[in-house]
């Protein structure tokens with residue numbers, strides 16, 4: 273079959289590889305002049321920055337694509353396992369190293385907070401249990417097929433549903449384990465993995481720590497962008513054709529069947545199948561304006577967005593590692609403000625420094641700081657003012673925690689915010705992860721990976737099932753390949 277893929281985000285590239293391996297003839301059309309969408313990189317005055325994702329989990333879904341193509345992943349894509357996953361900081365000078373190894377992490381937590389080691393090991397065990405019981409079904413399968421529901425895995429999950437905390441919140445689950453508020457806060461932060469609110473998201477999501485402390489956290493050699501680059505090269509080697517700076521303007525449908533696409537440069541191009549990696553909201557609104565829209569699905573609450581300051585810092589900080597989180601003093605209020613479309617005046621700050629693992633990313637003695645705070649999706653807020661105010665607060669917080677005036681160390685700077693995220697990748701309202709997971713039925717309220725109305729039309733990427741983040745975007749491509 274001749275297949276068109278709209279978008280060379282990580283999910284579009286993964287879909288192109290899977291379809292090419294199946295023997296189809298693939299063209300990928302990308303609006304930007306580079307591959308990867310959110311998963312891209314740029315240089316700034318002698319510093320290199322990964323533009324979007326910074327945390328890499330579930331590398332098996334990348335490796336799988338090389339194996340599928342008959343290649344050894346390690347010949348093309350190499351990554352290190354992190355011993356130290358994250359450094360946590362609180363304004364009262366408390367600091368904690370979160371080791372990947374559960375035992376070592378438990379010892380550190382016991383030494384810092386006096387929390388019994390068994391409590392931490394138990395909550396991580398519960399995370400593993402929840403993931404193993406539900407992950408295969410809810411993340412790897414098309415939820416709209418009766419075959420998915422008639423499996424042993426679903427039977428086992430149903431029998432143990434009371435232990436999955438579907439109708440409890442993540443915060444509720446974490447308070448059940450810890451009386452130490454800082455540990456509750458630390459575990460609550462995993463809701464931000466998919467742009468959700470721990471005080472609303474279902475307790476089932478307390479499986480997320482298992483990704484870091486069970487399966488592991490990783491750092492790709494050459495930075496996050498090497499995920500994009502290596503898969504792009506793999507796709508090329510399989511004969512996939514990429515058309516950059518060529519946005520698709522229409523998906524052509526006749527008698528409820530896909531006939532092809534239209535681009536401004538080439539006009540009508542016939543195809544047997546079309547896979548859209550473009551945000552599903554804009555796929556309907558811009559490329560299928562005449563098709564009735566699945567309003568209930570498209571109106572689901574969006575995930576949070578991000579405000580990022582890319583800072584070249586002319587000094588190095590031994591107390592910082594690759595991933596660092598400086599917590600807000602009032603996490604509940606921070607999420608209440610996000611929910612109300614505002615940015616809290618004491619935001620949690622995440623600092624990613626890839627030069628800790630790839631020294632060539634910054635000049636000698638310097639560091640490349642990707643400094644991010646969670647912000648609401650774009651609902652027309654006064655972002656210019658928010659950026660100025662938040663920058664000031666972030667600088668104050670980081671300076672306080674590190675005992676140094678950070679502003680004096682800034683060598684260069686650029687900013688990414690909800691409006692530019694939408695502009696760069698057509699992500700509706702600048703949401704990072706498509707729809708939020710703030711209700712127990714979120715998994716059923718994402719758009720499926722196929723069109724119920726148009727034969728031959730499929731969807732992959734973070735805005736559709738199973739959701740946002742690199743691993744899930746890669747899995748969406750897997751589900752599409754199984755459907756076609």
Ligand SMILES: Cc1cc2nc3c(=O)[nH]c(=O)nc-3n(C[C@H](O)[C@H](O)[C@H](O)COP(=O)(O)OP(=O)(O)OC[C@H]3O[C@@H](n4cnc5c(N)ncnc54)[C@H](O)[C@@H]3O)c2cc1C
Nearest residue numbers: 279281282283303309310325326327519520733734741742
């Ligand atoms: C700042 C930030 C931090 C993040 N942190 C993490 C993290 O640490 N870990 C993690 O796992 N995930 C993270 N994510 C989420 C992750 O980046 C995304 O879930 C994932 O990259 C989505 O990939 P995608 O292929 O679905 O979409 P995208 O990367 O959005 O790609 C869609 C592509 O479609 C193209 N396109 C759109 N419209 C058209 C058109 N009409 N014609 C042609 N092309 C079109 C766009 O240009 C774009 O290249 C982060 C995201 C951001 C922005």
